[in-house]
Amino acid sequence: MGETGAMTERPHIAFFGHNPLDAAVRRRAFAFQQAGMQVTGFMPFRGEKAETDFENVDLGRSEDNAYLKRLSLVYSASARAIAAREILETSDLIYARNLDMLAIAQRSRSRLGLTVPLVYECLDVHHKLVGDGTVARSLRWFEERLLRSCALVVVSSPRFFTEHFARHYPGLVDQFLVENRLIAGDAFPARPAAPRVFDLSKPLRLGWFGNLRCRRTLDLMKMLARTFPERLGIVLRGYPATGVFKDFEAEIADYPNVEFHGRYRAPDDLEAIYNDIDVVWAGDWYEAGANSVWLLPNRIYEGGYFATPAIAPDGTETGAWLRRNKAGLCVAEPVEQTLTDLVGRLIDDRSQLAEINNQLLCCPTGLFVETSETMRALVDAATGSATPAFSLTS
Numbered sequence: 097m098g099e100t101g102a103m104t105e106r107p108h109i110a111f112f113g114h115n116p117l118d119a120a121v122r123r124r125a126f127a128f129q130q131a132g133m134q135v136t137g138f139m140p141f142r143g144e145k146a147e148t149d150f151e152n153v154d155l156g157r158s159e160d161n162a163y164l165k166r167l168s169l170v171y172s173a174s175a176r177a178i179a180a181r182e183i184l185e186t187s188d189l190i191y192a193r194n195l196d197m198l199a200i201a202q203r204s205r206s207r208l209g210l211t212v213p214l215v216y217e218c219l220d221v222h223h224k225l226v227g228d229g230t231v232a233r234s235l236r237w238f239e240e241r242l243l244r245s246c247a248l249v250v251v252s253s254p255r256f257f258t259e260h261f262a263r264h265y266p267g268l269v270d271q272f273l274v275e276n277r278l279i280a281g282d283a284f285p286a287r288p289a290a291p292r293v294f295d296l297s298k299p300l301r302l303g304w305f306g307n308l309r310c311r312r313t314l315d316l317m318k319m320l321a322r323t324f325p326e327r328l329g330i331v332l333r334g335y336p337a338t339g340v341f342k343d344f345e346a347e348i349a350d351y352p353n354v355e356f357h358g359r360y361r362a363p364d365d366l367e368a369i370y371n372d373i374d375v376v377w378a379g380d381w382y383e384a385g386a387n388s389v390w391l392l393p394n395r396i397y398e399g400g401y402f403a404t405p406a407i408a409p410d411g412t413e414t415g416a417w418l419r420r421n422k423a424g425l426c427v428a429e430p431v432e433q434t435l436t437d438l439v440g441r442l443i444d445d446r447s448q449l450a451e452i453n454n455q456l457l458c459c460p461t462g463l464f465v466e467t468s469e470t471m472r473a474l475v476d477a478a479t480g481s482a483t484p485a486f487s488l489t490s
Contacts, residue, residue, distance in 0.1 A: 107134070107188040108134045109128050110136055110190045111125055112137075112191065112192040112193065112198070113125075114139065114158060115139060115141060115158065116141065120276075126149065127471050131471035133475070135150045136150065136153065137152035138152075139154075153180045154176070156172055169196065174203040184212075190210075190214045192214065193217040195239055199242060213247040215249075217249075217274075218256060218260075219250075219252045219276070221386065226260075243268050243269050247477075250272045250474065251273060252392060253413050272473075278363055280466060280467045282363050285367055291453055291454050300328050300329070300374050301328075305376065306334045308344070310381050311341075317348075323439075324353075331357070332354065332355065332356045344356070375406065375449060377395075377406070377407055378408040379414070379431075391414065396414060400456050403453045407425050407427060408424060410429075425448070
């Protein structure tokens with residue numbers, strides 16, 4: 097569309113993301129591509145550079161959790177983006193994931209005098225934006241300024257909108273829900289054809305996968321491992337947060353029934369890792385009382401697709417999703433006691449897991465897999481509601 101106002105035959109998305117090699121960034125770019133759209137990334141790298149699945153304009157280098165450095169990148173990165181003006185000027189939509197990338201996208205858009213619609217994807221409400229402290233209020237002021245230029249905010253859980261955007265910026269911007277589903281056409285096989293056999297003669301296998309960043313969850317896993325040393329196996333896979341765990345592997349070294357397999361590839365490895373367990377943990381207290389209560393994690397969609405039941409704390413959006421879709425089990429506080437009791441029952445009787453497994457097999461695939469219609473509807477919603485831009489001061 098660019099400045100002409102007419103949608104091109106193959107819409108062009110300028111995608112501002114925090115790292116082109118991040119699995120979630122790759123998944124969103126792939127979803128746009130599957131929907132027949134051209135994607136050009138405007139992204140800094142974290143860690144080593146590597147080939148990407150889409151053309152990328154390199155915006156420099158960023159770091160995990162280095163928030164001040166990431167905000168300072170706004171100026172240098174936007175200068176690099178502006179230098180690629182011919183790409184931005186021919187885009188139909190500018191799509192920005194996370195607040196710092198939204199700032200870079202909006203500054204570039206404003207400096208070039210573009211009116212192409214801008215979309216903000218917020219898949220986590222960061223804890224620094226929550227509460228009444230000076231930092232939180234300052235960041236929300238900044239976020240509000242940026243939101244005034246957005247055609248749409250994309251959230252992965254309805255609670256992000258009701259608890260954050262609608263509460264702090266009522267009526268300012270429309271929402272569009274894109275859950276953390278698998279993407280149709282990606283590298284995962286067909287769903288299981290038959291119910292799973294749960295073997296009581298073998299230890300129950302409980303998995304915790306993904307971004308391993310929750311101290312309380314790891315303590316729960318260790319407690320369960322101590323309580324059921326012979327009849328429970330705990331399988332950990334993913335990326336431990338170094339800011340939370342000083343030495344993750346040392347913490348579990350004394351637990352022979354706890355396995356840590358490191359990182360995995362999604363979606364390539366998902367069938368194998370979910371078939372390796374009986375039930376997956378889908379709880380999180382990393383940002384207790386806020387983001388951890390509101391989110392809907394990848395694990396419920398991945399596990400649901402492969403008919404693996406999940407467990408989550410009561411009172412969370414994840415727990416509500418599991419109950420609504422009969423996709424898992426919920427545990428109330430005190431979780432240390434209720435989860436121990438639940439695991440003990442499941443060790444002795446797997447019939448409840450078999451029932452949920454059967455229910456998941458009966459669920460429509462669309463509950464777990466996003467089709468191209470979602471991305472097309474998103475672009476249609478955004479391009480029909482663009483708003484005037486403002487300029488970040490230099």
